[in-house]
Amino acid sequence: DAGVTQSPTHLIKTRGQHVTLRCSPISGHKSVSWYQQVLGQGPQFIFQYYEKEERGRGNFPDRFSARQFPNYSSELNVNALLLGDSALYLCASSLAAGVSYEQYFGPGTRLTVT
Amino acid sequence: AQSVAQPEDQVNVAEGNPLTVKCTYSVSGNPYLFWYVQYPNRGLQFLLKYITGDNLVKGSYGFEAEFNKSQTSFHLKKPSALVSDSALYFCAVRRALGTDSWGKFQFGAGTQVVVTP
Numbered sequence: 001d002a003g004v005t006q007s008p009t010h011l012i013k014t015r016g017q018h019v020t021l022r023c024s025p026i027s028g029h030k031s032v033s034w035y036q037q038v039l040g041q042g043p044q045f046i047f048q049y050y051e052k053e054e055r056g057r058g059n060f061p062d063r064f065s066a067r068q069f070p071n072y073s074s075e076l077n078v079n080a081l082l083l084g085d086s087a088l089y090l091c092a093s094s095l096a097a098g099v100s101y102e103q104y105f106g107p108g109t110r111l112t113v114t
Numbered sequence: 115a116q117s118v119a120q121p122e123d124q125v126n127v128a129e130g131n132p133l134t135v136k137c138t139y140s141v142s143g144n145p146y147l148f149w150y151v152q153y154p155n156r157g158l159q160f161l162l163k164y165i166t167g168d169n170l171v172k173g174s175y176g177f178e179a180e181f182n183k184s185q186t187s188f189h190l191k192k193p194s195a196l197v198s199d200s201a202l203y204f205c206a207v208r209r210a211l212g213t214d215s216w217g218k219f220q221f222g223a224g225t226q227v228v229v230t231p
Contacts, residue, residue: 045220107157
Protein backbone atom coordinates (compact mmCIF):
# COMPACT_ATOMS: atom_id res chain seq x y z
CA ASP A 1 0.00 0.00 0.00
CA ALA A 2 1.20 3.51 -0.78
CA GLY A 3 2.12 5.68 2.15
CA VAL A 4 1.64 9.41 2.44
CA THR A 5 2.96 11.15 -0.65
CA GLN A 6 4.06 14.76 -0.95
CA SER A 7 4.99 16.95 -3.87
CA PRO A 8 7.26 18.49 -4.81
CA THR A 9 10.26 16.94 -3.07
CA HIS A 10 12.32 20.09 -3.18
CA LEU A 11 11.45 23.68 -3.94
CA ILE A 12 13.43 26.90 -4.18
CA LYS A 13 11.54 30.19 -3.96
CA THR A 14 12.41 33.86 -3.61
CA ARG A 15 11.31 36.08 -0.73
CA GLY A 16 7.82 37.47 -1.30
CA GLN A 17 6.69 34.66 -3.55
CA HIS A 18 3.88 32.22 -2.94
CA VAL A 19 4.19 28.43 -2.64
CA THR A 20 1.74 25.52 -2.72
CA LEU A 21 2.64 22.14 -1.26
CA ARG A 22 0.57 19.05 -1.89
CA CYS A 23 -0.16 15.92 0.09
CA SER A 24 -2.03 12.68 -0.57
CA PRO A 25 -2.94 10.66 2.53
CA ILE A 26 -2.90 6.92 2.98
CA SER A 27 -5.97 5.36 1.41
CA GLY A 28 -8.82 5.33 3.94
CA HIS A 29 -7.34 8.09 6.09
CA LYS A 30 -9.61 11.09 6.49
CA SER A 31 -7.40 13.43 8.49
CA VAL A 32 -4.36 15.34 7.28
CA SER A 33 -2.00 17.46 9.36
CA TRP A 34 0.81 19.76 8.33
CA TYR A 35 4.06 20.38 10.22
CA GLN A 36 7.10 22.60 9.77
CA GLN A 37 10.45 21.13 10.77
CA VAL A 38 13.39 23.47 11.00
CA LEU A 39 16.83 21.85 11.04
CA GLY A 40 17.73 20.66 14.50
CA GLN A 41 14.21 20.93 15.89
CA GLY A 42 11.14 18.78 16.24
CA PRO A 43 8.17 19.27 13.91
CA GLN A 44 5.92 22.21 14.73
CA PHE A 45 2.19 21.79 14.20
CA ILE A 46 0.61 24.06 11.56
CA PHE A 47 -2.85 22.67 10.71
CA GLN A 48 -5.06 19.63 11.05
CA TYR A 49 -7.97 18.89 8.73
CA TYR A 50 -10.63 16.25 9.07
CA GLU A 51 -13.44 15.64 6.61
CA LYS A 52 -12.49 18.84 4.79
CA GLU A 53 -12.85 21.01 7.89
CA GLU A 54 -10.08 22.68 9.84
CA ARG A 55 -9.86 21.01 13.25
CA GLY A 56 -6.82 22.75 14.63
CA ARG A 57 -4.32 25.48 13.95
CA GLY A 58 -0.87 26.08 15.40
CA ASN A 59 0.89 29.36 16.12
CA PHE A 60 1.63 30.35 12.56
CA PRO A 61 0.80 33.66 10.84
CA ASP A 62 -2.11 34.11 8.47
CA ARG A 63 0.30 33.82 5.56
CA PHE A 64 -0.11 30.08 6.09
CA SER A 65 -3.34 28.50 4.89
CA ALA A 66 -4.50 25.05 3.92
CA ARG A 67 -7.44 23.12 2.62
CA GLN A 68 -8.57 19.54 2.24
CA PHE A 69 -10.32 18.24 -0.85
CA PRO A 70 -13.19 15.72 -1.18
CA ASN A 71 -10.66 12.95 -1.93
CA TYR A 72 -8.92 13.88 1.39
CA SER A 73 -5.78 15.20 -0.28
CA SER A 74 -4.56 18.53 0.99
CA GLU A 75 -2.69 21.66 0.02
CA LEU A 76 -0.62 23.96 2.19
CA ASN A 77 -0.22 27.50 0.91
CA VAL A 78 2.28 30.04 2.12
CA ASN A 79 2.13 33.65 0.92
CA ALA A 80 4.75 36.38 1.05
CA LEU A 81 7.58 33.96 1.76
CA LEU A 82 10.24 34.92 4.28
CA LEU A 83 13.74 33.53 4.67
CA GLY A 84 12.58 32.01 7.95
CA ASP A 85 10.04 29.86 6.11
CA SER A 86 12.87 27.69 4.84
CA ALA A 87 12.22 24.27 6.35
CA LEU A 88 11.07 20.72 5.76
CA TYR A 89 7.28 20.67 5.50
CA LEU A 90 5.77 17.40 6.60
CA CYS A 91 2.31 16.09 5.91
CA ALA A 92 0.82 13.38 8.10
CA SER A 93 -2.38 11.41 7.75
CA SER A 94 -4.47 9.46 10.24
CA LEU A 95 -7.70 7.50 10.17
CA ALA A 96 -9.47 10.23 12.11
CA ALA A 97 -8.72 13.33 14.11
CA GLY A 98 -8.96 11.92 17.62
CA VAL A 99 -6.01 12.07 20.00
CA SER A 100 -5.50 8.32 20.15
CA TYR A 101 -4.79 8.01 16.45
CA GLU A 102 -1.16 7.87 15.41
CA GLN A 103 -0.17 9.91 12.41
CA TYR A 104 1.77 8.58 9.46
CA PHE A 105 4.20 11.01 7.88
CA GLY A 106 5.20 11.62 4.31
CA PRO A 107 8.82 12.22 3.25
CA GLY A 108 8.35 15.97 3.30
CA THR A 109 8.93 18.90 0.97
CA ARG A 110 12.19 20.76 1.45
CA LEU A 111 11.50 24.47 0.92
CA THR A 112 14.38 26.88 0.49
CA VAL A 113 13.63 30.60 0.41
CA THR A 114 16.39 32.82 -0.98
CA ALA B 115 -0.29 24.05 27.82
CA GLN B 116 1.69 20.96 27.01
CA SER B 117 5.38 20.35 26.53
CA VAL B 118 7.86 17.58 25.93
CA ALA B 119 11.50 17.45 26.96
CA GLN B 120 14.16 15.17 25.59
CA PRO B 121 17.10 15.96 27.88
CA GLU B 122 19.79 14.33 25.74
CA ASP B 123 20.77 15.75 22.37
CA GLN B 124 22.66 12.56 21.56
CA VAL B 125 22.93 9.05 22.93
CA ASN B 126 25.90 6.85 22.06
CA VAL B 127 25.71 3.10 22.53
CA ALA B 128 27.65 0.08 21.33
CA GLU B 129 25.87 -2.48 19.21
CA GLY B 130 24.32 -5.19 21.35
CA ASN B 131 24.03 -2.97 24.43
CA PRO B 132 20.74 -1.69 25.84
CA LEU B 133 19.46 1.57 24.43
CA THR B 134 17.41 4.13 26.37
CA VAL B 135 16.13 7.44 25.05
CA LYS B 136 14.60 9.68 27.69
CA CYS B 137 11.41 11.73 27.46
CA THR B 138 9.50 13.73 30.06
CA TYR B 139 6.25 15.56 29.49
CA SER B 140 4.00 18.16 30.98
CA VAL B 141 0.30 18.16 30.16
CA SER B 142 -2.93 18.81 31.99
CA GLY B 143 -5.20 15.83 32.04
CA ASN B 144 -4.39 12.43 30.63
CA PRO B 145 -1.49 12.30 28.21
CA TYR B 146 -1.36 10.44 24.95
CA LEU B 147 2.28 9.69 24.26
CA PHE B 148 4.05 8.68 21.07
CA TRP B 149 7.52 7.84 19.81
CA TYR B 150 8.68 8.44 16.25
CA VAL B 151 11.97 7.81 14.46
CA GLN B 152 13.41 9.86 11.59
CA TYR B 153 16.10 8.65 9.23
CA PRO B 154 18.10 11.16 7.15
CA ASN B 155 16.03 12.89 4.46
CA ARG B 156 12.96 10.91 5.44
CA GLY B 157 9.69 11.62 7.19
CA LEU B 158 8.91 10.40 10.68
CA GLN B 159 8.03 6.75 11.25
CA PHE B 160 5.66 5.73 14.02
CA LEU B 161 7.18 3.38 16.63
CA LEU B 162 4.65 3.09 19.45
CA LYS B 163 2.06 4.89 21.55
CA TYR B 164 0.61 4.94 25.04
CA ILE B 165 -3.07 5.70 25.38
CA THR B 166 -4.17 3.82 28.48
CA GLY B 167 -3.68 0.50 30.21
CA ASP B 168 -0.40 -1.35 30.69
CA ASN B 169 2.46 1.01 31.45
CA LEU B 170 4.85 -1.02 29.27
CA VAL B 171 4.12 -0.53 25.59
CA LYS B 172 5.70 -2.66 22.87
CA GLY B 173 6.20 -1.26 19.40
CA SER B 174 7.95 -1.76 16.09
CA TYR B 175 11.50 -3.03 15.51
CA GLY B 176 11.89 -4.37 19.06
CA PHE B 177 11.35 -1.04 20.78
CA GLU B 178 9.32 -0.59 23.92
CA ALA B 179 8.51 2.32 26.20
CA GLU B 180 7.53 2.62 29.82
CA PHE B 181 4.95 5.15 30.97
CA ASN B 182 5.60 6.47 34.47
CA LYS B 183 2.86 8.80 35.64
CA SER B 184 4.51 9.84 38.88
CA GLN B 185 7.71 10.84 37.10
CA THR B 186 5.84 12.12 34.01
CA SER B 187 8.19 10.14 31.82
CA PHE B 188 7.91 7.93 28.76
CA HIS B 189 11.37 6.54 28.08
CA LEU B 190 12.04 4.53 24.93
CA LYS B 191 14.05 1.34 25.30
CA LYS B 192 15.54 -1.45 23.28
CA PRO B 193 17.29 -4.39 24.94
CA SER B 194 19.94 -4.83 22.25
CA ALA B 195 20.76 -1.96 19.89
CA LEU B 196 21.63 -2.41 16.22
CA VAL B 197 23.76 -0.16 14.02
CA SER B 198 20.64 0.34 11.89
CA ASP B 199 18.91 1.94 14.90
CA SER B 200 21.11 5.01 14.41
CA ALA B 201 18.61 7.79 13.71
CA LEU B 202 16.81 10.79 15.21
CA TYR B 203 14.13 9.91 17.75
CA PHE B 204 11.20 12.13 18.70
CA CYS B 205 8.84 11.90 21.64
CA ALA B 206 5.42 13.54 21.26
CA VAL B 207 2.43 14.22 23.49
CA ARG B 208 -1.20 15.01 22.72
CA ARG B 209 -4.10 15.88 24.93
CA ALA B 210 -7.79 16.15 24.30
CA LEU B 211 -9.07 19.70 23.97
CA GLY B 212 -12.63 20.60 24.77
CA THR B 213 -15.30 18.34 23.39
CA ASP B 214 -13.72 17.78 20.02
CA SER B 215 -11.29 15.20 21.36
CA TRP B 216 -8.56 16.31 19.06
CA GLY B 217 -5.20 17.62 20.09
CA LYS B 218 -2.12 18.82 18.33
CA PHE B 219 1.06 16.80 18.55
CA GLN B 220 3.71 18.52 20.64
CA PHE B 221 7.10 17.11 19.67
CA GLY B 222 10.31 17.15 21.62
CA ALA B 223 13.49 18.52 20.06
CA GLY B 224 14.73 15.04 19.24
CA THR B 225 17.56 12.79 20.38
CA GLN B 226 20.21 11.59 17.95
CA VAL B 227 21.06 7.94 18.57
CA VAL B 228 24.44 6.69 17.40
CA VAL B 229 25.06 2.95 17.57
CA THR B 230 28.66 1.93 16.96
CA PRO B 231 29.71 -1.53 15.73
